[in-house]
Amino acid sequence: xxxxxxxxxxxxxxxxxxxxxxxxxxxxxxxxxxxxxxxxxxxxxxxxxxxxxxxxxxxxxxxxxxxxxxxxxxxxxxxxxxxxxxxxxxxxxxxxxxxxxxxxxxxxxxxxxxxxxxxxxxxxxxxxxxxxxxxxxxxxxxxxxxxxxxxxxxxxxxxxxxxxxxxxxxxxxxxxxxxxxxxxxxxxxxxxxxxxxxxxxxxxxxxxxxxxxxxxxxxxxxxxxxxxxxxxxxxxxxxxxxxxxxx
Numbered sequence: 001x002x003x004x005x006x007x008x009x010x011x012x013x014x015x016x017x018x019x020x021x022x023x024x025x026x027x028x029x030x031x032x033x034x035x036x037x038x039x040x041x042x043x044x045x046x047x048x049x050x051x052x053x054x055x056x057x058x059x060x061x062x063x064x065x066x067x068x069x070x071x072x073x074x075x076x077x078x079x080x081x082x083x084x085x086x087x088x089x090x091x092x093x094x095x096x097x098x099x100x101x102x103x104x105x106x107x108x109x110x111x112x113x114x115x116x117x118x119x120x121x122x123x124x125x126x127x128x129x130x131x132x133x134x135x136x137x138x139x140x141x142x143x144x145x146x147x148x149x150x151x152x153x154x155x156x157x158x159x160x161x162x163x164x165x166x167x168x169x170x171x172x173x174x175x176x177x178x179x180x181x182x183x184x185x186x187x188x189x190x191x192x193x194x195x196x197x198x199x200x201x202x203x204x205x206x207x208x209x210x211x212x213x214x215x216x217x218x219x220x221x222x223x224x225x226x227x228x229x230x231x232x233x234x235x236x237x238x239x240x241x242x243x244x245x246x247x
Contacts, residue, residue, distance in 0.1 A: 049065045
C-alpha cells in the first residue's frame with residue numbers, strides 16, 4: 001500500500017481533519033519561502049526590520065523593507081494544491097485550513113473555513129485609533145515611494161493587517177486553541193518547516209498527522225505518513241484516490 005492510499009485511509013476514517021500550510025504551499029505559485037538556504041526571502045532582507053518596534057519608531061525603514069516583501073506576491077495566483085484543498089473541504093473531508101501564509105490564496109481558491117494565523121493583506125489599520133481602511137491605501141503610497149503612509153482619521157502611521165515580529169497572534173487563533181483544537185483528530189501538514197512557534201506545536205498537540213513537504217523536517221519522525229514531493233502533485237494524487245473510491 002503506497003503513502004497516498006494510506007493518507008486517503010486516514011482522512012476518510014477521521015472525523016475532524018484540519019490542514020496546516022506554510023510558505024512551501026505557495027512556492028509553486030512563484031512566491032519564495034522565507035528560510036531556504038539560497039532562495040529564501042530572508043536572504044534578501046533583514047527579518048529584524050519587519051517588526052512592530054521598527055514600524056512604531058521608524059516607519060520609513062519598516063516600509064522600505066516591507067515593500068520588497070509585498071512585491072514578491074505580485075502577479076501570482078493560487079496553484080493546483082490550493083484548489084484541491086478547497087475541493088476536499090467542499091467534499092466534507094477537510095473541516096478547516098489553518099495557514100501561516102499571508103497571500104490569501106486559500107480563500108481565493110474557494111476554501112471557506114480558513115484561519116490565517118499571520119494575517120493577510122486585506123486591511124490598513126490606523127495605529128492610533130484602530131480605524132480600518134483597504135490595504136490598497138498603503139500600497140498606493142509605497143508605489144509613490146512614500147514610506148510613511150498615514151491614516152486620514154488621525155494622521156497616524158498606517159500598518160498592514162499582517163502579523164509582524166513582535167505582534168501577538170490574532171484572537172481567532174487563541175479561540176481556536178481553546179474551542180476547536182481538542183476536536184481535531186488528524187492534521188495534514190504541508191509546506192512548513194515547523195520552525196515558527198506556537199504553530200510548530202500543533203502536530204504534537206493533535207498527535208495524528210501526516211507531512212507533505214519537499215524537504216525533511218524535525219517533525220517527520222512522529223508523523224503517520226511522510227511524503228517528500230511537490231504539494232500539488234501529492235494532493236492531486238490524493239484527490240484522484242478519494243474520488244475513485246466514490247465511483
